[in-house]
Amino acid sequence: MTPTMVKRDASCDDDYDPNSLSCEAALAHILEHVSPVTGYERVHLRAALGRVLGESLHSPFAVPAHTNSAMDGYALSADSLPTSGTGHVRVIGSAFAGRPFNGEVGAGKAVRIMTGAAMPPGTDTVVMQEHVAVEGQRVALDGQHKRWQNVRQAGEDLKPGQQVFERGRRLLPPDLGLIASLGIGEVTVQRRVRVAYFSTGDELRSIGEQLGPGEIFDSNRYTLYAMLKRSEVEIIDMGVVRDKREAVEAALRDASQLADVVITSGGVSVGEADYIKEVLASIGEVRFWKVAMKPGRPLAFGALGPARFFGLPGNPVSVMVTFYQFVQPALFKMAGTTPTPPLLIKARSTGVLKKRPGRMEFQRGILSRDASGQLCVTATGDQGSGILNSMASGDCFIILGVDTARVEAGTLVDVQPFQGLL
Numbered sequence: 208m209t210p211t212m213v214k215r216d217a218s219c220d221d222d223y224d225p226n227s228l229s230c231e232a233a234l235a236h237i238l239e240h241v242s243p244v245t246g247y248e249r250v251h252l253r254a255a256l257g258r259v260l261g262e263s264l265h266s267p268f269a270v271p272a273h274t275n276s277a278m279d280g281y282a283l284s285a286d287s288l289p290t291s292g293t294g295h296v297r298v299i300g301s302a303f304a305g306r307p308f309n310g311e312v313g314a315g316k317a318v319r320i321m322t323g324a325a326m327p328p329g330t331d332t333v334v335m336q337e338h339v340a341v342e343g344q345r346v347a348l349d350g351q352h353k354r355w356q357n358v359r360q361a362g363e364d365l366k367p368g369q370q371v372f373e374r375g376r377r378l379l380p381p382d383l384g385l386i387a388s389l390g391i392g393e394v395t396v397q398r399r400v401r402v403a404y405f406s407t408g409d410e411l412r413s414i415g416e417q418l419g420p421g422e423i424f425d426s427n428r429y430t431l432y433a434m435l436k437r438s439e440v441e442i443i444d445m446g447v448v449r450d451k452r453e454a455v456e457a458a459l460r461d462a463s464q465l466a467d468v469v470i471t472s473g474g475v476s477v478g479e480a481d482y483i484k485e486v487l488a489s490i491g492e493v494r495f496w497k498v499a500m501k502p503g504r505p506l507a508f509g510a511l512g513p514a515r516f517f518g519l520p521g522n523p524v525s526v527m528v529t530f531y532q533f534v535q536p537a538l539f540k541m542a543g544t545t546p547t548p549p550l551l552i553k554a555r556s557t558g559v560l561k562k563r564p565g566r567m568e569f570q571r572g573i574l575s576r577d578a579s580g581q582l583c584v585t586a587t588g589d590q591g592s593g594i595l596n597s598m599a600s601g602d603c604f605i606i607l608g609v610d611t612a613r614v615e616a617g618t619l620v621d622v623q624p625f626q627g628l629l
């Protein structure tokens with residue numbers, strides 16, 4: 208009897224799979240196939256944080272509107288300054304922020320001035336109070352001052368008529384302040400992208416339910432909720448859907464009626480209970496479903512009618528990696544703004560990083576500095592795609608290119624920090 212030959216298909220265990228797209232190609236493909244949603248709303252300035260501006264904003268006047276003092280001190284004309292030795296000027300009044308001095312300040316005269324006070328007529332220079340000697344109604348000055356010192360010119364922040372923000376700007380904290388400085392209290396923003404999502408799996412229980420044998424709590428719906436919340440989208444949580452073809456089909460149909468984007472987790476692989484791809488192919492369109500990355504290789508992207516579809520893998524780390532690398536840029540573009548390219552920095556690996564060529568890897572790392580101040584990174588430990596704690600204890604992705612093999616300690620690697628300041 209001849210022994211049966213087992214032919215091995217490419218699997219999750221292989222690093223090279225000819226049917227996988229590169230991360231770059233997958234992202235480019237996704238961005239090509241999503242477009243900004245249409246629709247606007249007027250919102251109060253405070254509610255505009257993180258939203259995408261639907262109009263361009265121009266400054267109706269100069270900011271600051273008045274040339275004013277940058278220091279507490281004495282305002283005078285530079286013509287009254289001594290060119291050498293010590294000179295004196297006579298103090299004829301005071302100017303406070305919001306309470307200007309209205310008279311003309313002539314030669315040999317000065318006005319006591321506070322930060323933010325409008326420069327009185329006839330003055331162009333402020334001498335700091337720390338740099339004078341007060342002698343009754345007079346102050347003594349030396350010859351080391353320059354015309355226009357310590358003065359903020361009208362319009363140095365914004366010129367009248369200047370474009371302050373272009374349509375498509377995602378509003379950040381300084382933007383709210385800048386818009387407020389124009390006296391504008393309401394802005395037009397793009398409507399939020401609507402995102403419906405659900406988890407798939409017979410093993411999943413929701414919080415509050417009893418766990419039976421082999422069951423786990425559904426955590427992906429919470430990480431997804433949190434990532435979507437930060438992305439300023441409208442969130443439609445559709446719960447857990449069981450691994451039954453009809454259930455998956457009904458949920459996908461409902462979701463596509465409700466949302467611009469449908470996201471699922473789990474069931475996108477090649478197991479017997481993995482129906483996502485099959486159903487997507489029958490009621491929508493599968494554009495691709497494998498990316499040469501780790502974690503996260505099974506990642507389906509396609510369309511369900513007008514909605515765009517992301518079938519994320521089930522493993523909790525894979526959900527986060529694929530969301531940040533692919534879904535978030537797509538949501539940015541759909542929201543009407545340009546996705547910001549990831550901030551990559553170089554850090555020295557403190558230890559060996561295990562890897563085989565064939566896939567781009569997103570290992571989780573912790574940044575630190577060595578004694579010489581050089582940025583270093585240490586992997587969080589076991590890099591299994593089920594170890595969600597690696598995302599919580601890490602503060603960056605260590606991104607290793609497709610062809611990279613084992614990385615020796617001391618090598619410079621690309622790192623994408625989790626932190627963003629504004």
Ligand code: AMP
Binds near residue numbers: 411426475
């Ligand atoms: P799947 O892609 O459906 O084969 O799932 C891969 C792994 O991720 C399995 O161990 C699942 O139990 C786990 N998983 C799937 N969905 C979730 C979820 N919503 N929360 C936590 N773990 C999940």
Ligand code: MG
Binds near residue numbers: 407408409473474480
């Ligand atoms: Mg499953």
